[in-house]
Amino acid sequence: MSTNPNEKTDRSQSKLVLDGVPPKRPWWVGLLKFTAWATLTGATAVVVVAFGIYYHFSQGLPEIPKVDQYWPPIVTEVYTDDAVLAGEFYHHRRKVVPYERIPKRLVQAFIASEDSSFFDHQGVDVLGTMRAGFKTIRKKLGLGGSMQGGSTLTQQTAKAVLIAAEGYESATAKNLTRKIREAILARRLEEALTKEEILYLYLNNVFLGHHSYGVQSAAENYYRKDVRDLTLGEMTLIAGLPQAPSRYSPFLRPEAAKKRRSYVLRRMFDEGMISAQEREAADAEPVRVYPVEDVFHEFAPFFTEQVRRDVVERYTNKVLLNEGLKIFATMDSERQRGAQEAVLEGLLAIDKRQGFRGPVLQLATEQERKAFLEKATKVMGDEKLAENKLYVALVTSVNPDGQGAEVRVGPHKGLLPLLGMRWARKVNPEGFYPGLMLTSVKRALTVGDVVVVRHVVKKELTDDNVQFDRKMDKEIPEGVPLFRLEQEPELQSALVSVDPHRQYLTAMVGGYDFDANEFNRAFQACRQPGSSFKPLVYSAALEQLGWTGATIIVDSPIVEHDPENGVAWKPDNYSDEFLGDVLLRTALVNSMNIPAVKTFAAVGVKNMAEWSTRLGLTTPMNMDFSAALGSSCVYPYDLANVYATFNRYGRKKPTYFVRKIEDRFGRTLEDHTAYDDAWAPLQDRVAAGYARLFEPGEQVMSPETGFILTSMLRGVVQEGTGAPAQKLGKPAAGKTGTTNDSFDTWFAGYTRDLVTVTWVGYDKNEHPLGRYETGGRASLPIWLNYMKTALAARPQSDFWPPQWLNENLVLKRVDKKTGKIASSGTKDAVNIWFKKGTAPAEVTPEKGSVGTQEFLMGAP
Numbered sequence: 001m002s003t004n005p006n007e008k009t010d011r012s013q014s015k016l017v018l019d020g021v022p023p024k025r026p027w028w029v030g031l032l033k034f035t036a037w038a039t040l041t042g043a044t045a046v047v048v049v050a051f052g053i054y055y056h057f058s059q060g061l062p063e064i065p066k067v068d069q070y071w072p073p074i075v076t077e078v079y080t081d082d083a084v085l086a087g088e089f090y091h092h093r094r095k096v097v098p099y100e101r102i103p104k105r106l107v108q109a110f111i112a113s114e115d116s117s118f119f120d121h122q123g124v125d126v127l128g129t130m131r132a133g134f135k136t137i138r139k140k141l142g143l144g145g146s147m148q149g150g151s152t153l154t155q156q157t158a159k160a161v162l163i164a165a166e167g168y169e170s171a172t173a174k175n176l177t178r179k180i181r182e183a184i185l186a187r188r189l190e191e192a193l194t195k196e197e198i199l200y201l202y203l204n205n206v207f208l209g210h211h212s213y214g215v216q217s218a219a220e221n222y223y224r225k226d227v228r229d230l231t232l233g234e235m236t237l238i239a240g241l242p243q244a245p246s247r248y249s250p251f252l253r254p255e256a257a258k259k260r261r262s263y264v265l266r267r268m269f270d271e272g273m274i275s276a277q278e279r280e281a282a283d284a285e286p287v288r289v290y291p292v293e294d295v296f297h298e299f300a301p302f303f304t305e306q307v308r309r310d311v312v313e314r315y316t317n318k319v320l321l322n323e324g325l326k327i328f329a330t331m332d333s334e335r336q337r338g339a340q341e342a343v344l345e346g347l348l349a350i351d352k353r354q355g356f357r358g359p360v361l362q363l364a365t366e367q368e369r370k371a372f373l374e375k376a377t378k379v380m381g382d383e384k385l386a387e388n389k390l391y392v393a394l395v396t397s398v399n400p401d402g403q404g405a406e407v408r409v410g411p412h413k414g415l416l417p418l419l420g421m422r423w424a425r426k427v428n429p430e431g432f433y434p435g436l437m438l439t440s441v442k443r444a445l446t447v448g449d450v451v452v453v454r455h456v457v458k459k460e461l462t463d464d465n466v467q468f469d470r471k472m473d474k475e476i477p478e479g480v481p482l483f484r485l486e487q488e489p490e491l492q493s494a495l496v497s498v499d500p501h502r503q504y505l506t507a508m509v510g511g512y513d514f515d516a517n518e519f520n521r522a523f524q525a526c527r528q529p530g531s532s533f534k535p536l537v538y539s540a541a542l543e544q545l546g547w548t549g550a551t552i553i554v555d556s557p558i559v560e561h562d563p564e565n566g567v568a569w570k571p572d573n574y575s576d577e578f579l580g581d582v583l584l585r586t587a588l589v590n591s592m593n594i595p596a597v598k599t600f601a602a603v604g605v606k607n608m609a610e611w612s613t614r615l616g617l618t619t620p621m622n623m624d625f626s627a628a629l630g631s632s633c634v635y636p637y638d639l640a641n642v643y644a645t646f647n648r649y650g651r652k653k654p655t656y657f658v659r660k661i662e663d664r665f666g667r668t669l670e671d672h673t674a675y676d677d678a679w680a681p682l683q684d685r686v687a688a689g690y691a692r693l694f695e696p697g698e699q700v701m702s703p704e705t706g707f708i709l710t711s712m713l714r715g716v717v718q719e720g721t722g723a724p725a726q727k728l729g730k731p732a733a734g735k736t737g738t739t740n741d742s743f744d745t746w747f748a749g750y751t752r753d754l755v756t757v758t759w760v761g762y763d764k765n766e767h768p769l770g771r772y773e774t775g776g777r778a779s780l781p782i783w784l785n786y787m788k789t790a791l792a793a794r795p796q797s798d799f800w801p802p803q804w805l806n807e808n809l810v811l812k813r814v815d816k817k818t819g820k821i822a823s824s825g826t827k828d829a830v831n832i833w834f835k836k837g838t839a840p841a842e843v844t845p846e847k848g849s850v851g852t853q854e855f856l857m858g859a860p
Contacts, residue, residue, distance in 0.1 A: 532737030
């Protein structure tokens with residue numbers, strides 16, 4: 001028997017070995033090893049796959065924007081010279097503001113409503129994303145619930161960066177690829193930027209409806225405020241918009257917007273950002289928002305559109321819409337308003353002289369009239385009639401005596417008396433307007449007519465075209481709403497006003513209604529200038545032929561033959577009279593046709609064409625004698641520039657309608673500021689004014705010729721066809737223009753500081769304006785009304801030669817009949833300026849003596 005203590009164990013082991021079978025391990029040991037291997041392998045695979053996904057989807061991601069180089073597309077603004085906003089151009093209406101300018105409460109409102117854990121997560125809220133995904137799947141499977149987004153503010157910022165880099169369609173696609181790329185970019189944003197910098201990017205990018213990108217744009221669009229001035233109620237309404245700007249639009253769905261605002265306020269209260277009292281007060285605020293101001297269409301659309309065209313041509317449309325330019329036009333806002341009012345009032349007056357074209361509609365049946373009144377009443381509601389406002393009215397009865405008609409404007413009954421529509425004769429271009437006044441309403445209106453009327457008080461019932469009738473006035477009852485018949489003009493007009501010394505286009509109107517027709521007649525309508533072209537003809541004779549204002553021209557019938565076309569042309573004077581020998585000055589002052597044609601012939605067709613181009617006309621001249629009477633079309637803008645050259649005594653200079661352009665950083669891209677522009681900053685006036693010294697322009701005619709021509713155009717206003725311009729009360733020079741067929745009327749006139757051209761006509765020349773419509777009757781009143789406003793507080797000196805020009809000119813008193821120096825007893829004489837050495841030497845004989853007067857001109 002063995003005494004070894006290990007003997008038992010040794011035997012057991014020997015027995016196992018001898019049997020040839022290894023000892024059996026527990027089952028769980030193998031499972032544990034497999035699990036460990038699988039876990040390690042799976043984890044490795046996950047890491048590899050994750051890395052692969054990250055590598056694949058991160059390819060081509062845009063770089064993280066540097067906050068100090070964040071230059072997204074922003075709005076370009078157009079301002080008048082006196083800093084009034086005239087227009088905006090943009091793809092996205094965005095205005096970037098520093099984070100420090102955004103109220104803390106507004107930041108909190110966005111965080112509370114959009115991403116309450118913003119300061120805790122690292123760019124992607126995994127739990128929130130999973131929860132949103134679960135709810136979305138339930139919704140799509142029809143198990144109830146609602147679809148929900150799971151994007152953090154960082155992810156929304158990442159989406160904005162993707163949109164900027166890849167375009168909207170790709171960056172907002174509803175697929176897994178886009179979400180993965182967005183999440184990767186969000187993580188990169190969190191690594192590269194601070195939370196405040198991410199908020200800065202987000203709050204200047206987020207779309208908030210109605211063209212609003214960023215909180216500053218939303219504050220302006222909804223409340224017409226700076227973002228710093230918003231109330232808590234306004235902030236929370238804006239903060240509730242990102243999720244669904246259309247669904248919560250305060251314009252379209254104010255109740256939904258209010259509920260959404262209440263939700264944001266509750267979230268802010270739950271997060272401890274506001275007190276219960278603040279929440280209650282903000283929740284009680286009414287949802288009061290304002291329509292987005294369309295300053296482009298409401299202020300000066302023709303002028304602003306011309307600025308847009310010019311900038312696009314020189315800088316491209318992409319730059320205009322994305323780069324946030326600040327454009328200062330040369331427009332003076334007060335003069336622009338005056339120009340638009342003058343054109344509107346002038347067209348309404350001229351159009352009435354053309355006659356009444358009939359009602360807007362004719363409702364033949366009682367049922368149609370009833371339906372019309374019901375609709376009109378519903379639209380007006382409780383609105384009261386406003387004085388001088390236009391309305392659409394239904395004629396419900398016509399007085400048996402023809403002295404008036406009863407009309408309905410919605411729920412309001414009123415009277416349209418004969419006194420308010422005597423102009424409404426049938427259209428008759430050949431008729432003499434004052435002799436065709438309406439004597440009975442029955443001749444123009446019947447029951448069921450729908451017409452345009454203006455609500456007026458009794459003292460304003462008539463207009464300038466109708467003489468006030470005291471008898472009719474006594475028959476108008478008191479206390480009844482009164483109306484005056486109106487109609488929308490078919491006529492069009494253009495007005496171009498240039499400051500010749502600053503070289504600014506200060507005001508411009510291109511038509512009656514930009515919204516109805518964007519065609520800019522000031523720049524795009526090539527129209528026959530009629531007699532307003534004659535100063536170009538006479539200036540050529542003065543400069544090239546050495547003629548003077550005392551040169552004798554024979555006003556007698558002529559026939560011009562055109563051998564190429566085999567036709568003969570016989571011009572006539574407007575008065576159909578011929579005066580024989582007349583002075584050149586007399587011919588211009590009285591706008592005589594025959595002397596103009598003879599002067600044109602003396603200059604020569606080819607020379608005249610070259611001269612017109614040299615003066616500034618960009619359209620080709622007709623190569624025949626009819627061009628002397630303005631048969632070659634011109635643009636109003638070009639004609640204004642030619643008269644500005646006359647005003648500057650023959651020095652041609654460019655006219656600017658863009659004064660200055662700055663980029664988004666305030667750097668000057670171009671500057672044409674005049675040194676004496678009171679609205680411009682001093683540094684602009686100094687820099688640009690100095691630059692102007694090196695742009696003297698081109699002296700296209702001698703200063704002496706320029707001054708002499710101006711003195712004769714001054715005579716047109718003092719004695720000739722432009723006499724109504726004397727009502728301006730300031731020294732003025734100018735020339736009327738009327739085409740032979742009365743399709744176009746013009747007045748081109750100027751004072752020392754302002755040159756203005758007005759045109760009136762039909763776009764398609766459907767018919768003439770009227771036999772008695774001339775430049776002096778149709779266009780000059782528009783010029784006059786505008787100039788009164790434009791120069792109301794600005795005295796104008798007379799046209800005297802400057803000191804440096806004084807020694808080259810003399811003033812002589814000339815006999816109008818002979819062109820010789822007038823004697824002391826000559827009754828029909830006129831003062832005429834001459835270049836030294838060109839004045840007539842002979843004196844008109846007088847009984848026993850000859851009187852001669854010579855004046856060397858200095859200051860008056």
